[in-house]
Amino acid sequence: MRGSRGATFQSMLPVLWLVAGCAVGSAPATPDRSPFRFPADTFAFANVTLMEYEIDPVTREVSSHPRGKPPEVTLQCGAMVRAARQFYSVARFDPSAPAADAQTYEHLVREVLDTDPRHPPNQRVVIPGYHDLRDLSGAQAPLVKAMLAGPWETYLQRGNWRMIFPFRPEQQERVAGQLLDGLARGWPPIVHVLRFPERTINHLVLVFDAEQSPAEIRFHVYDPNDAERPLELVFDRGARIFSYSATSFFPGGPVKAYEVYNGWLY
Amino acid sequence: MGGSTRRRTWVALAFLMLASEGCVTGHLLDAALRREQPLSYHDALVDGDRLILGYTALVTNDAGRMVARKERRAAISLTALRRQDLPVEAFPVKHLADDAPFTGRRLAIGAEDWEGGAPGYLETEAAPDGREISFVLHDSGGGPYAPFYSSALTRTSTAPWVYPLLPLGVAADLATFPILLVFFPVMLLIGA
Numbered sequence: 001m002r003g004s005r006g007a008t009f010q011s012m013l014p015v016l017w018l019v020a021g022c023a024v025g026s027a028p029a030t031p032d033r034s035p036f037r038f039p040a041d042t043f044a045f046a047n048v049t050l051m052e053y054e055i056d057p058v059t060r061e062v063s064s065h066p067r068g069k070p071p072e073v074t075l076q077c078g079a080m081v082r083a084a085r086q087f088y089s090v091a092r093f094d095p096s097a098p099a100a101d102a103q104t105y106e107h108l109v110r111e112v113l114d115t116d117p118r119h120p121p122n123q124r125v126v127i128p129g130y131h132d133l134r135d136l137s138g139a140q141a142p143l144v145k146a147m148l149a150g151p152w153e154t155y156l157q158r159g160n161w162r163m164i165f166p167f168r169p170e171q172q173e174r175v176a177g178q179l180l181d182g183l184a185r186g187w188p189p190i191v192h193v194l195r196f197p198e199r200t201i202n203h204l205v206l207v208f209d210a211e212q213s214p215a216e217i218r219f220h221v222y223d224p225n226d227a228e229r230p231l232e233l234v235f236d237r238g239a240r241i242f243s244y245s246a247t248s249f250f251p252g253g254p255v256k257a258y259e260v261y262n263g264w265l266y
Numbered sequence: 267m268g269g270s271t272r273r274r275t276w277v278a279l280a281f282l283m284l285a286s287e288g289c290v291t292g293h294l295l296d297a298a299l300r301r302e303q304p305l306s307y308h309d310a311l312v313d314g315d316r317l318i319l320g321y322t323a324l325v326t327n328d329a330g331r332m333v334a335r336k337e338r339r340a341a342i343s344l345t346a347l348r349r350q351d352l353p354v355e356a357f358p359v360k361h362l363a364d365d366a367p368f369t370g371r372r373l374a375i376g377a378e379d380w381e382g383g384a385p386g387y388l389e390t391e392a393a394p395d396g397r398e399i400s401f402v403l404h405d406s407g408g409g410p411y412a413p414f415y416s417s418a419l420t421r422t423s424t425a426p427w428v429y430p431l432l433p434l435g436v437a438a439d440l441a442t443f444p445i446l447l448v449f450f451p452v453m454l455l456i457g458a
Contacts, residue, residue, distance in 0.1 A: 078458075149458070158457030161450055166292030169422075173355075197293055198329060215354050215400065215415035238354040238417025239301055243330070253330040265454065 033089065036188045036208035038222055038230045040131070041088050044138035045145065046227040047076050053249040060251040062200060073145055078154030080224035081190050081206040082117045082261060087133045088188065089120040099129030105140055109147050117261050120187065154204065159258070159266035163196050167256040169240035175258055176217055176235040176242075179207050182259070189262065191221070193233065193244050193255045201250045204260065207233065223247065233257060288439035289446070291432060298428035299328045302336060304416040306398050309339075310388045312405060313370030316341045320368065321419070324397065339366050340419055347403060350412045357418040373405065 048071035051064040073080075090112045100108075108127050115121045130136040137144045175191075182189035188208045195201050208230070209220040217235040223245075231245040233255075246252030260266045302323040309320030318341050325334040339362040346358050374387035386405030390398045391413075403411040 153458045156453075156457050158454060160457065161453045164289050164446075166289070166296050195329060200329075214352070214413075215417055236417050236420075238415065238420040239303065239422075240355070241301070254328065 033186055035186070036088055036206075036222075037132075038208060038220070039134050039227070041133050041208075042084055042222050043080060043144070043224065043227060044134050045073060045141055047073050047080055047224040049225065049249050050074050051249075055246075055251045060253075062249070062251060064249075073148070075151035075154055076148055077224045078157050078204045079149040079151075081204050081222065082153070083113055083148055084133065084206055084222060084224070085188060085190060085261070086112050086115055086117055090115050090123065090125050091133070092124050092126045093130050093132050093136070094126055094128050095131045095135075097126075097128030102140075102143060105136075105143060106147065109140075109144060113147060113149075118263065157192075157204070157260055158264075159192060159260035159262075162258055162266065163192065163194050163202070167258065172235070172242060172257065173240045178259055179219060180210055180212075180217065182262075183207065183210055189259045191233065191257050192260045193242070193257050195255055201244065201255055203250075205231070205233065225249075288435065289442065290438040291435035294428055294431055294435045295424065296328045298425040300333065300423045300425055301326050301328070302338070302419075302421040302423075304338075304398060304419050305335065305396075307375050307388060307390060307401065309368055310373040310375060310403075311368050311370040312344070312373060312385070312407065313341075315344045316370075317344055317347065317403060318362070318366075318368060318370060319419075323419075323421070337364060338419075338421075339364060339368075342414065342418075344403075344408060344411070347411045347414060348409065352412070354415045354418045357414075359418055361419075361421060371407075373403075377404075 048067075050067070050071065052067050053062055053064045055062050091108075105127070108125055111125045115123065127136060130139065179189050179191065188206050190204060190206050193201055193203050193205060203223070203225070205221040205223045207219045207221050211218045211220075214237070216237055219233040219235070220230045221233050223231045225247060231247065233245075234243045235241075236243065241254050242257045243253055244250065244255045258266070302325050304321045305324040307319060307321045309318070311318045318339065320337070320339050323336045323338045324332055325336055327333050341360045341362055343358055346352060371385050373385060375390065377387055377389055385407060386403065388401040388403055390401040393399045398416060400413045400415045402413050403409065405411070
């Protein structure tokens, strides 16, 4: 009987491990890369929300209405941060080489986007004629936009299963440590920021730098919805909560955060 | 035998659900979470090796919305305050009763309230939203002192209205957890 109970418990352990969200993958470092740079390593265009948002400056209540014309790039925050990290880890830009034709760029971009987004691959894809991703995605915007995965990649992001479960302060503290660890290894983490079950924010961003003080850790993030400036994801060490910057759709304030595109579970 | 197996399965399922904090139960507890952080300091006294603080705390819910204000008192060790290497989460703080007596040498709050003859003052730093997020103690009787960050005084509690709802949350979790267990591998298989 004891053995049977033990066996039942043991058989449940892997599931418990998964559900508790304790499984953390560990991507290898990319020592030969310089740190992720904003704006050079980001897209020249932004992901645009499907709705237009208005934030009441006093109550901070958010209201929304449909845009007159549907945006060209929308619901693709996941696809954009994933691609930004793939370009960062795989692409080598060679501005001194002569520019190629559209077909060649299509092939090269496809090669980058087909690499494993969870691990820095060994291969390198040389992209001639441009300084960086900002340069390429500005000059070849229609091609790059067309090649990014659609909204399905964000909706079906593997780590989405985690969002429905609660996040406790000690778990958020672990996430902050995990993000610092990723940065130290030269692998900018991709983070899902949310307020589930509220729908005020449900977004993917890329963390590329951090400043630490005794009171907080200020993570600098590339938000694909803002091509102009980096935003901040701040971890309050005392309260053990994350807060996200105000954006065009979010009034700013506490969020939950966890790393995605990290290990086979996320 | 069959009944015993069913019971064991239910117990294992309940254990799993509770260990994962459950979706409904966990979010109920999150909704009831109350977080208190200092808004402004109004009393500061040095009493032996302790700095006694009186402050107004802002009580917010998990989404950061204000739900109340409270008058709080706390004591911090001056020895700890002299250390430069203590992170906020490790700073020793003693929360006192809300009506604990103020004893010791009274200090001024802010340099502008400090008279030359007074023993010292708290130099506070405010965030753009007005919250006093840190202070440095200037005291002729000791120091120098490291900045003290208000988030070390963070207190959390759970609003009592949630407790009668927990059995309902547990029941909902027990009913939905098996469905989640089925969909979880599906999400892993089709997820990008």
